[in-house]
Amino acid sequence: MLGSNGGGKTTLVKAIVGLLKPKKGEIQYHFNRENIEHSIGYMPQVNYIDKKFPISVRDVVMSGYMDKKKLFKRFTLIEKQKAEDLLAQTGIADLKKKSIGNLSGGELQRVFLCRSIISSPKLLILDEPNNFVDNRFESELYELLGELNKTMAVMIVSHDIGMLSTYIKTIACVNKKLHYHKSNQISEAQLKDYNCPIQLITHGDIPHTVLKHHNH
Amino acid sequence: MLELFQYEFFTNALLAAILTSITCGIMGTYIVAKRIVFISGGITHTSFGGIGLGYFLSINPILGAAVFSILSALGIEYLSKKSEVREDSAIAIMWSFGMAVGIIFIFLTPGYAPNLISFLFGSILTVTQFDLIIIFVLALLISLFFLIFYKTILFVAFDEEFIRTRNIPANLINYILISLVALTIVLSIKVAGIILVISLVTIPQATANIFVKDFKRIIFFSIIFGLTGSLIGLLLSYFLNIPSGATIVFIQSLIFVILRIVKFIQN
Numbered sequence: 399m400l401g402s403n404g405g406g407k408t409t410l411v412k413a414i415v416g417l418l419k420p421k422k423g424e425i426q427y428h429f430n431r432e433n434i435e436h437s438i439g440y441m442p443q444v445n446y447i448d449k450k451f452p453i454s455v456r457d458v459v460m461s462g463y464m465d466k467k468k469l470f471k472r473f474t475l476i477e478k479q480k481a482e483d484l485l486a487q488t489g490i491a492d493l494k495k496k497s498i499g500n501l502s503g504g505e506l507q508r509v510f511l512c513r514s515i516i517s518s519p520k521l522l523i524l525d526e527p528n529n530f531v532d533n534r535f536e537s538e539l540y541e542l543l544g545e546l547n548k549t550m551a552v553m554i555v556s557h558d559i560g561m562l563s564t565y566i567k568t569i570a571c572v573n574k575k576l577h578y579h580k581s582n583q584i585s586e587a588q589l590k591d592y593n594c595p596i597q598l599i600t601h602g603d604i605p606h607t608v609l610k611h612h613n614h
Numbered sequence: 615m616l617e618l619f620q621y622e623f624f625t626n627a628l629l630a631a632i633l634t635s636i637t638c639g640i641m642g643t644y645i646v647a648k649r650i651v652f653i654s655g656g657i658t659h660t661s662f663g664g665i666g667l668g669y670f671l672s673i674n675p676i677l678g679a680a681v682f683s684i685l686s687a688l689g690i691e692y693l694s695k696k697s698e699v700r701e702d703s704a705i706a707i708m709w710s711f712g713m714a715v716g717i718i719f720i721f722l723t724p725g726y727a728p729n730l731i732s733f734l735f736g737s738i739l740t741v742t743q744f745d746l747i748i749i750f751v752l753a754l755l756i757s758l759f760f761l762i763f764y765k766t767i768l769f770v771a772f773d774e775e776f777i778r779t780r781n782i783p784a785n786l787i788n789y790i791l792i793s794l795v796a797l798t799i800v801l802s803i804k805v806a807g808i809i810l811v812i813s814l815v816t817i818p819q820a821t822a823n824i825f826v827k828d829f830k831r832i833i834f835f836s837i838i839f840g841l842t843g844s845l846i847g848l849l850l851s852y853f854l855n856i857p858s859g860a861t862i863v864f865i866q867s868l869i870f871v872i873l874r875i876v877k878f879i880q881n
Contacts, residue, residue: 415779440779452647452829453772461769465780469766497827513776 399555400584401572407555408443410572411525415440429520436465439519439550441510443526449499455509456481456494462516477516484512488542504535511539521551528558540565618852623739627858630741631844633749634805634814639837640756641798642815643822644791647829648771653690653792655812656705658799660686660712662808665733666719675733676745676800682712683796691792736807736859738848749801756794760833767791768829805844806859814840817866824870824877843869 401407412418414425415438429437439462459481460473485491488508498506507527515522527539543552544565554566569579579588618624645654661683668678686708693699720730732740760767769777770784771791778784802811822835847862854861 416781417775417778438779440776442773442775446775447773448649451772452643452823452827452832453768454828457765457768457829458772460765461773461776464766464769464777464782466782469782470762473765499827 399553399570399572401557403557405573407557407572408525410576411440411523411555414438415523436517437520439514439517439522441514441522441524441527444503444506444510447498447506449501449506451498453498454494455485455490455496455498455501458498458509459484459512459516462513480516481512484516485509488512489538507535507539511542515546515550519550521553522546523553523555525555526557527554528556623741624852626741626743626746627738627848628845629746630738630749630805631848631862632841633746633753634802635818635837635840635844636753637749637756637798638802638814639818639840640760640833641795642819642840643829643833643836644767644771645795645815646819646823647832650792650795651812651816652702653687653694653705654795654799654815656690656709657683657687657796658803658808658811659709661796661800661803662717662733663712663715663719666716666723669723670719676748676803679800679803680797683800684793686712687792687796688789691788732807733803734807734809735857736803736805736810738805738858738862741804745801745804752794752797752801756798759790759794763787764830806863810859810863813863813866817863817870818843821866821870821873824873839869840866 399407399410409418413420427437456478460477463473463477482491482494485494488511490505490508493501493505493509498509501509511524511527514524522543524543528536543554546552547565564582566582568582569584571577571579571584619628645651661679664678664680664682665675666678667682668675671678689708690701690705693704694701729737766777766782766787770782770787774784774788798815799811802814805811806814818836818840819832821839822832826832826835843866844862847865848858850856850865851858851861
């Protein structure tokens with residue numbers, strides 16, 4: 399989901415994950431509403447988190463299991479094991495007992511990614527994941543997301559067109575209105591057409607093809 | 615020293631110190647982790663209005679304080695979700711309004727002038743059996759609530775927005791916790807007084823935080839440090855014949871400074 403700041407991307411995401419109620423219209427989900435909490439994995443922007451909060455990496459990841467049923471129940475051994483597996487998979491197994499205050503931005507991002515996928519959601523939403531990611535993790539993240547995409551839909555929210563990678567399949571442009579673009583290539587003219595004022599800047603080796611106008 | 619325990623006032627003070635260390639150890643960890651120290655200060659001072667009103671209407675002043683503090687706590691929690699209100703200003707208004715109401719009503723109370731100093735600076739040696747029972751019930755309530763809902767409390771305090779996407783009643787949990795904060799503070803007024811009570815929910819936590827960075831461990835060590843400081847302070851104040859609340863707070867601060875220096879040298 400592409401769009402400039404202030405265009406309503408985060409608002410739309412918050413409506414999808416249930417933090418905001420739509421003033422008009424409704425949101426339809428293509429999966430069982432009964433287990434709606436676990437059907438969506440949400441990775442918010444990490445900059446609002448209090449990094450001095452006394453909580454361990456493992457506890458943050460385990461919080462991804464929370465729902466109403468878990469209010470009175472303890473976490474099972476299998477659930478705890480899955481948290482450890484995920485941490486190992488994202489390369490931060492040795493940090494599990496560390497407090498989040500000791501982590502770098504990229505490491506924190508991995509922790510939040512683990513939290514959002516631990517409940518095996520059907521849809522994973524990442525809000526501006528490139529804000530805090532270090533370059534090393536960026537390519538790893540895409541690879542990981544590509545892997546996750548085999549079992550779940552992945553939606554990346556960004557104001558930076560540099561996020562477009564070969565893993566992206568379709569693009570939604572959001573600026574007050576949403577234009578769905580069923581291709582992973584988009585031109586400056588099309589962005590203008592969609593009223594989506596983003597500059598096309600290619601970062602290094604990300605290929606962009608400029609296509610002719612076509613109507614949707 | 616053993617003959618001290620023959621005095622009922624002293625054993626009562628001792629029990630009050632132990633129970634208060636537990637309530638303040640748990641709720642203080644929540645206060646410090648969630649960065650609501652200023653809110654807690656506001657709740658404390660607003661409760662003075664309830665103390666004054668209690669005297670004026672000749673009901674138990676602590677009961678008046680409890681009502682005032684819970685109402686102000688719920689009010690602040692409600693206001694904090696409204697973005698159009700400047701939260702810190704609202705707290706300052708409640709803070710001074712409560713103090714003003716308290717002073718006016720105590721002045722208006724006919725007959726003898728109640729001992730203001732004991733409410734402002736604490737009077738742990740005058741703790742009654744009734745006080746002890748209430749603090750015990752609160753300590754039990756808080757311990758049970760944290761035992762059952764520990765992970766929910768932790769997750770809501772850490773990242774409320776994420777937990778909201780999971781249909782957890784975060785608002786309800788916040789309201790319950792802020793009410794428990796209010797009750798903890800009001801029932802600790804006897805120990806350290808309105809002016810010093812904030813130290814009981816912040817200094818042991820700061821000391822614990824020197825060594826541990828995990829919510830559960832900070833609770834545990836806060837109780838230990840709080841208890842140590844309270845007991846040393848209580849004994850010292852008895853033998854030196856100085857005010858107990860102030861001595862307890864002084865010792866808590868001293869423990870913090872010494873351990874901070876020790877840790878600094880170690881590194």
